Amino acid sequence: MNTIEDKSLPALDQVLILAPYRKDADYLGRLLAEHEINVRAGARIDDLARMLHPSPGVLVATHEALTPDALATVAAHLETQPSWAEMPIVVLLDRASRPDQVRAELGRVWPRARLLFYQRPVTAVELVSGVQSALLVRLRQRDVRDHIAQEVELRRELNHRVKNILASVTSIFEMTRRGATSIDAFADDFRGRLGALDKVHSAVFHSEGDTVSIAEIAELTFDPYRLSGMDRIVANGPPVTLSREAGTTLALCLHELTTNAIKYGALSHPDGRVQFAWNLSQDETPELAISWKESGGPDVEEPSRAGYGTRYVRSALAGMFGQKPVIAFEADGLRCEARGVFSRVAGNQ
Amino acid sequence: MSETNSPSPMRILYIEDNPLIAFHVEQMIEDLGHVFAGSLDSFAELQKQFASLEMDGALVDIDLADGATGPQAAAWLQERGIPAIFVTGQRQVAAEHGDVSLGTITKPVSSSELAAKLELFR
Numbered sequence: 001m002n003t004i005e006d007k008s009l010p011a012l013d014q015v016l017i018l019a020p021y022r023k024d025a026d027y028l029g030r031l032l033a034e035h036e037i038n039v040r041a042g043a044r045i046d047d048l049a050r051m052l053h054p055s056p057g058v059l060v061a062t063h064e065a066l067t068p069d070a071l072a073t074v075a076a077h078l079e080t081q082p083s084w085a086e087m088p089i090v091v092l093l094d095r096a097s098r099p100d101q102v103r104a105e106l107g108r109v110w111p112r113a114r115l116l117f118y119q120r121p122v123t124a125v126e127l128v129s130g131v132q133s134a135l136l137v138r139l140r141q142r143d144v145r146d147h148i149a150q151e152v153e154l155r156r157e158l159n160h161r162v163k164n165i166l167a168s169v170t171s172i173f174e175m176t177r178r179g180a181t182s183i184d185a186f187a188d189d190f191r192g193r194l195g196a197l198d199k200v201h202s203a204v205f206h207s208e209g210d211t212v213s214i215a216e217i218a219e220l221t222f223d224p225y226r227l228s229g230m231d232r233i234v235a236n237g238p239p240v241t242l243s244r245e246a247g248t249t250l251a252l253c254l255h256e257l258t259t260n261a262i263k264y265g266a267l268s269h270p271d272g273r274v275q276f277a278w279n280l281s282q283d284e285t286p287e288l289a290i291s292w293k294e295s296g297g298p299d300v301e302e303p304s305r306a307g308y309g310t311r312y313v314r315s316a317l318a319g320m321f322g323q324k325p326v327i328a329f330e331a332d333g334l335r336c337e338a339r340g341v342f343s344r345v346a347g348n349q
Numbered sequence: 350m351s352e353t354n355s356p357s358p359m360r361i362l363y364i365e366d367n368p369l370i371a372f373h374v375e376q377m378i379e380d381l382g383h384v385f386a387g388s389l390d391s392f393a394e395l396q397k398q399f400a401s402l403e404m405d406g407a408l409v410d411i412d413l414a415d416g417a418t419g420p421q422a423a424a425w426l427q428e429r430g431i432p433a434i435f436v437t438g439q440r441q442v443a444a445e446h447g448d449v450s451l452g453t454i455t456k457p458v459s460s461s462e463l464a465a466k467l468e469l470f471r
Contacts, residue, residue: 160412163438164367170457171373178376245390245414249368315372319388 009149012142015131016056017041018048018065028060028127035128037135045070052077057138058131059087063094063102063120071109078112084144088114088134090127095120168197179308189259189308196221196255197248204244211347212247214240214278214290221254222276225262232267233258237278240288246345249320250290256309257292257336266297266333286342288321294333302329320345358383359405359470364422365436366390366414370456374408374436377460383467392418395425404431406470408454411437420446434466 015037019025029041043051045067052059052074059074078087089110093099099117106115114137116130172193180186199220203212218235225233242250254276258267266272273296281287306314310327313336317325321340328335361378363385365371371388378385386404389395391414407426411419420442423433427449435443435453443453451469454462 167367167456168369171367171369174457175373175376245366245368252369311376312372315375315388316368319368319371319390322394 009145010055012055012057012138013038013135014056015039015058015060015135016043016051018043018045018059018061018070020045020064021062024062031124031128032060032131035132037128037131045073048073049077055081055085055087057088058090058134060090060092060131062092063097066091066102066106071106074113075109078110081112082145084141084148086112086114086137086141088116088137090116090118090131090134092122092127093117093119165197165201169194172197175308175312192259193252193255196252200248200251203251204247209347210244211241212244212251214242214250217242217247217251217254218276221251221258225258225267232272233274233276235276237290238280240278240280240342241347242345243347246320247347249316253313253316254292256313257334260307260309261294261297261334264298265300266294269297272297272333280342287339288342288345289337289339291338292334292336294335297333300329300331300333359467360384360386360403361467361470362386362402362404362407362431363388363436364390364392364395364407364413364419365410366412367410370410370458374458374463377458377463378467380460381464381467391415392422392425395422399429406451406467407431407433408436409433409450411435411439411442417442420449423449432470434469 015032017025017028017032017039019028019041025041029039032039038057040051040056045065046069048070055077061070074089081087089106091102091106093102097119099119103115103117106113114134116134118127118130173190176186176190176193180189200212200217203216203220204210207213207216214237215235222233222235258274261267261272261274266274272294275293275295276291277293278288278290281289303310314325314327317336317338321338322344323338323340325336325338361383363371363374363378365374365388368388368390371390375385375388386402387398389398393415407423409419409423409426411417413419413422419435419437423435423446426433433450435446435450436456436458437443437453438456440453440455443450452466454466
């Protein structure tokens with residue numbers, strides 16, 4: 001899984017020591033550092049707000065440090081923390097104090113802290129393991145924070161994709177409407193195009209890497225027609241993986257070519273065939289070439305005005321490859337060829 | 350189809366990363382009697398292809414294949430004497446960059462708004 005590497009988010013792995021007596025601060029700092037704990041010693045009460053600013057992982061405070069000012073400063077800091085945060089605070093109580101009283105008081109002023117109490121004298125082992133487990137608690141909180149950040153990012157991306165799909169559907173709707181001769185023809189064409197969009201979306205989703213192979217696109221486009229007894233479409237080529245965008249464009253183009261062939265082209269005739277092939281050149285900058293060739297269909301005549309399908313295929317392949325495709329109405333069947341630099345359409349591997 | 354009675358056709362470039370929208374707008378531009386100068390999906394692609402393109406104006410989406418680079422692309426075109434119009438659903442972002450565009454066409458694009466706004470390129 002991806003981790004959020006946002007430098008602006010604190011690592012929450014540092015222990016801040018708040019001890020007014022220099023000797024205590026030094027001792028605690030040394031002890032924790034010896035156990036490979038990332039420690040920041042020497043926080044002074046008048047400087048506490050600044051030291052708390054890049055949220056520490058754990059705060060360790062001696063009893064003497066708990067002045068009204070310090071309590072208020074820490075409380076103000078806790079107040080600004082997001083809901084997933086519950087800073088662990090390790091309090092080293094005086095030998096003579098009454099823990100219940102202090103616990104009640106701190107629980108009141110620091111409601112959003114996770115308090116741990118030790119009464120001095122405390123053994124090094126006890127203190128170190130207490131701080132270590134407090135740090136672990138804090139790192140679990142950090143995981144929650146990172147998951148939340150990731151979810152926010154995913155939601156933003158999802159919103160972008162949904163809007164994009166709706167814009168695509170709107171365009172398909174408008175274009176289909178413009179070319180439609182009847183409401184039934186409109187419904188059939190619109191349903192078919194949405195179906196093609198839906199299938200390639202599913203294929204990209206299941207591939208996990210936001211990519212889709214040409215063989216898969218060919219299969220999902222041609223399969224429904226094969227089931228209805230049309231096994232006259234032959235598709236072959238090496239394994240080639242396309243980006244989501246290029247895959248979607250190719251799927252929609254193949255859909256248009258296929259439905260066009262069924263209505264007017266080779267597949268409208270019992271002996272007609274279609275050969276769909278693709279190839280990747282072995283140059284330093286590989287080129288992808290795709291070709292669609294119909295044969296054995298009815299006599300071909302170039303239509304006086306290109307229909308939606310042809311215009312779409314021409315424009316979409318030009319956009320996809322960065323150069324215009326060849327669409328030729330040859331005597332024995334339609335031929336469509338396109339090529340371009342592979343890196344432009346490649347799925348990231 | 351609505352044809353404009355404009356004096357002369359203009360060559361319009363479209364910078365848009367959704368190929369279906371690009372195609373739809375291409376058809377509308379041609380139906381209006383103008384010439385479609387091509388579609389590009391990113392600011393990077395614009396910089397690469399610019400020398401080989403001829404245009405009187407450019408339609409520019411805000412979010413492109415290389416990020417929210419539409420305003421940069423419009424500013425870059427302005428420096429080269431090519432006027433731009435934003436085509437976007439993000440009217441506010443477009444308005445913030447009003448200094449590099451002649452206006453904004455709202456998505457989804459309607460033929461009547463497109464026809465009217467393209468006249469700003471004259």
